[in-house]
Amino acid sequence: MSLSLSSKEISPFACCVQCGRCSFGCPVAFETAHTPRKVLRFLQVGRMETAIRSPFLWFCATCQACTVRCPRGVDVAGIMLGLRRLGFCETDKELSFYRHFRRIVERRGRISELRLGLKLALGKLPLHPWEDAVLLFKLWRRGKIG
Numbered sequence: 001m002s003l004s005l006s007s008k009e010i011s012p013f014a015c016c017v018q019c020g021r022c023s024f025g026c027p028v029a030f031e032t033a034h035t036p037r038k039v040l041r042f043l044q045v046g047r048m049e050t051a052i053r054s055p056f057l058w059f060c061a062t063c064q065a066c067t068v069r070c071p072r073g074v075d076v077a078g079i080m081l082g083l084r085r086l087g088f089c090e091t092d093k094e095l096s097f098y099r100h101f102r103r104i105v106e107r108r109g110r111i112s113e114l115r116l117g118l119k120l121a122l123g124k125l126p127l128h129p130w131e132d133a134v135l136l137f138k139l140w141r142r143g144k145i146g
Helices: 007-014 021-025 036-044 048-052 065-069 076-089 093-108 113-122 129-141
Strands: none
Touching: 007 036, 007 076, 021 036, 021 065, 036 048, 036 076, 048 076, 065 076, 093 113, 113 129
């Protein structure tokens, strides 16, 4: 599957002038090395893969502070959601964590570390998934994970 955005999604980030107001207004930008400004810059220079792999996408609270502060009217939060959507379409192993996390929360209403760990461990086949499963069981038995 090729990574591409529609023309409706491309035109907004082309207008970005890299002023940095989105990053200054973002309440979670300090958590990662990438900020909304850097992610938009990756898109402007054609580094779509780097933008999709940015940990910032998963920290983004979609509070719209970046969009409100943008002097050019770029829908930064909408772009981040679009990149998340593209990321979920990929079959990359790194993103499988987020897929499993989301499914567990959607089904149960909260995260279960044991279920998440087992899903990820069993997804590592043909390696040794039972080593991780045994460790998870020991942690669960001691009350370290729920």
